Amino acid sequence: MKFDRIALSAAGCAAALLLSACGGEKGGSPAPAPTPTPTSAAASSPATSGTVPVSNADATAPGSELKVGDRAVVPFKYGNDKAGTIAITVKSIELGPKDDLAAYGDKAKGMTPVYIRMTVENVGGTDLTYSTVRLRAVGPDGKGTGVIITGETPKCQSETAKKDFKTVGATYETCELQAVRDGGEVGGATYGDGDGYKDDPIIWKK
Numbered sequence: 001m002k003f004d005r006i007a008l009s010a011a012g013c014a015a016a017l018l019l020s021a022c023g024g025e026k027g028g029s030p031a032p033a034p035t036p037t038p039t040s041a042a043a044s045s046p047a048t049s050g051t052v053p054v055s056n057a058d059a060t061a062p063g064s065e066l067k068v069g070d071r072a073v074v075p076f077k078y079g080n081d082k083a084g085t086i087a088i089t090v091k092s093i094e095l096g097p098k099d100d101l102a103a104y105g106d107k108a109k110g111m112t113p114v115y116i117r118m119t120v121e122n123v124g125g126t127d128l129t130y131s132t133v134r135l136r137a138v139g140p141d142g143k144g145t146g147v148i149i150t151g152e153t154p155k156c157q158s159e160t161a162k163k164d165f166k167t168v169g170a171t172y173e174t175c176e177l178q179a180v181r182d183g184g185e186v187g188g189a190t191y192g193d194g195d196g197y198k199d200d201p202i203i204w205k206k
Contacts, residue, residue, distance in 0.1 A: 051125035052168055054085040062200035068093060072202050073123055075194055076131075084126030088133060090204040091117045091173075093189050098182070100153045111147055114178040115156045116189045122161075125168035131161045133191075137178035140187035142203060149179040 060072040071089045096113035114137045122128055137145050152158040152175070159174035180186055192201035 052123075054124045059085070060202055062196040062202065064202045066090075066202065066204045068204055068206055070204060071121075072191065072204075074191060074197065074202070076128065076133075077194060078128060078131035082126070082128050082131055084122065084128050085124035086128065086133070087121040087123050088135075088191060089119045089121070090135070090189055091119060093117075093137070093186055093204070093206050095180070095186060096153070096155060100155055101179075108179075110182050111149070111179045112182050112184070113149075113153065113156070114145070114180055114186045116176040116178060117156075117173070118176065119171055119173050120161065122165055122168060122170040125166070127166040128161055129163050129165050131165070132158070133174070134193065135176045135178075135189045135191055136201075137180065137186050138188050138190055138203065139180070140185050142187065145178065145180045145184060145186070147179045147181060149177060152177055 054073075054075075059074055060066075064072065066072060068090050071087050073085060073087045075083075076086045077083045092115070094115050094117075096115050098112055100113050101108035101111060116135050116137060118133070118135065120133050139145055156175040156177045158177065159172055161170075161172055164170055165172060176189070178186075178189075186206070188203050188205040190201040190203045192198050
């Protein structure tokens with residue numbers, strides 16, 4: 001993967017100031033035979049299709065406060081044609097050395113990287129291949145760090161779901177690159193995508 005596709009901006013900065021910090025998815029007619037054949041039954045079985053029903057009651061409630069290592073189950077949409085249910089387990093939230101951003105020169109001046117490592121699991125079994133999940137770092141007060149950063153470093157690889165991520169139990173691991181201002185602290189990570197979570201995200205606290 002290329003490590004130079006990083007884009008940073010500070011909350012509230014103009015687009016022209018990117019890469020800088022600032023303050024502040026049957027039924028049919030009955031068969032004529034009195035008893036359906038095993039083949040027909042299997043064709044309509046949810047188990048055969050590789051999916052399982054997941055109700056909203058199974059999902060982690062918006063606004064839930066979790067700890068690092070906890071698993072959250074959330075409804076998930078990606079693009080216009082992929083939807084299902086996933087589970088996110090945040091494995092660690094840590095500050096990285098400033099030198100990890102040295103390749104970006106002054107564009108990353110005043111920033112310290114934050115690495116959010118997680119496991120993503122396909123719970124519903126729908127086709128979610130090549131999708132990605134985003135988490136955001138927050139400070140100890142639960143508010144944003146004031147810095148927005150996208151990209152990756154050699155020590156924090158941003159992965160997408162592979163071509164087999166369409167069965168129940170399929171997993172992949174990824175790392176989300178975030179940042180704080182130098183001297184700042186990271187207090188946790190949030191998931192704020194999808195209905196109900198945008199205004200009331202799930203948070204994993206350190």
